[in-house]
Amino acid sequence: MNFKPWLSFLLLALALAMVAEASSVHHEYGFHVNAVVHDLIGDDNEMLLDSESNRRTLTGRQRYISYGALNANNVPCGNRGRSYYNCQQRGRANPYNRGCTKITHCARDTS
């Protein structure tokens, strides 16, 4: 049996699921949105558009890792193989290297 057409169907269904979930999320936040859900991932964030539409300027810390965690696809560091505690390190990823000890301060440096 050739599965390729079904794969396209499956991807379409998953895309619909994502749309449905996005609608559901907006419905849940019918009340005043407390904070902006920030994009803590680099270019590979699949929810980038959704994050951007919610972005607005805040004084104080720009990124809250806790509110970012309310978005399923977000991770503290989009650079594969790096510790979430050492996202900004240049060069080859070394999982043993950690640049800080409190993720709430590390996350702020994520670009």
Next chain:
Amino acid sequence: MSSEIVTKPLIWPLTCPSLPLNITLSNSFFSHLFYKSLGAFQGSTSHKMATSYFLLLSLFLLSSSVSHALSNVEASFIVRRQLLHLHENDELSDNYADNYETNLTFPNPRLKSAYIALEALKKAIYSDPSNFTANWEGPNVCSYNGVFCEKALDDPKIDVVAGIDLNHADIAGYIPPEIGLLTDLALFHINSNRFCGVLPKSFSKLKLLYELDISNNRFVGRFPEPVLLIPDIKFLDLRFNEFEGELPSELFNKSLDAIFLNNNRFTSTIPQNMGSSPASVMVFAYNNLTGCLPSSIGNMTKTLNEFVLINNNLTGCLPAEIGKLEQVYVFDISQNNFVGMLPRTFDGLKNAEHLSIGHNKLTGFVPRNVCSLPNLVNFTFSYNYFNGEEEGCVPPKKDVVLDDENNCIPNRPKQKVADVCNVVISKHVDCKCGSGTHLILPILQQHHLAHHQNLHLNHNLPVLLKLRHQSHNLNLPLQHQSHNPAQPLLPQR
């Protein structure tokens, strides 16, 4: 062998080997049912309907009365796989890697162990639409996608697998017990995949594991207790899965810096020792947690920066110890069932930027000193039963976003109607943990009790009574009493 997996998957992504072994399904029959469910899901934008269809599918799978014969090829493949690899719940013996037979040669024994683990993981994968693991072949595991090697911490002359990072790979599969052979692993990141089942017991063998991110997958079962046996784990992310049951108290005795449990199905009270945790961030939002917020939270005074408890079923009064959290800048307990007054100690949240206590059942006055916190950016106390707000808490206010809608505050727009307010405000406040019915006392009796319990409440009741009978006063402008903020907002008559 791997080509067989790619061209003819035996089990579809939603199933999981942890299901009873007596279930046998033919590929064609199951795929038909799967697509039928997808079709129904496609026609509806309701997430609930999708959930019910998947539930139906699960119920069907769990029915032991249904069985279909496997083809010979399928049956022999499963037998070979079972003979070659550990079952999900099998223990990992200490010399498992030594007894593993292979013609391949490896630079050191630890890379052989890593090869065994990664081969088992690849065989446990049912779907890899982006071919992320396509190059997981041969003895050079350090060149595999998502596998990161480094000099061993205890032997700088040898390379070992230090990290596995499959974030956003959209892989469906399960985690085999061979994963416990990766004893040099410091980070394991698999966010946004479709791994299912439970974490194997062998996870406790990962003594160097520092970061565990299994978020946004399809894990089930109770809190994965092998995690609690990893000695120095710092980052734990279980969010967006289907974990259920209790939060183990041992979790808060570990030296974790980050605890993300949001969007699961946890149901329990929060362990009383929560404040023993040194975590800088705790996110428990979107679960079914009940009971009170532990007063031990005050012990996190030097560590806790972000605390998010949105949308659970917590009750009782807010502990005064919250005011000890000097380092908190995000504190969000909205969408719960907290009752009682806002503790005066809230002015201790010196670094608070985002305070959200909306959608609860809090009463009394919103104190001025909370609204004047020096770093406050947003203070949301809407959708409660506050019947007053002190000077400095009235929106709009420069530099601070305040939200006081849907309370019981006189002379403010968008408030609850008086009858709704009186039902709650006249009740005796029940600070007890757990869901209890609130006693309704006669207003006069309540007035007497309030006089002894709290000065502010005493002043509020007469104001409300006056408002009820003198509706024309609703148009009076708000008058500030700078000399004595505790006085009623309206002049006495």
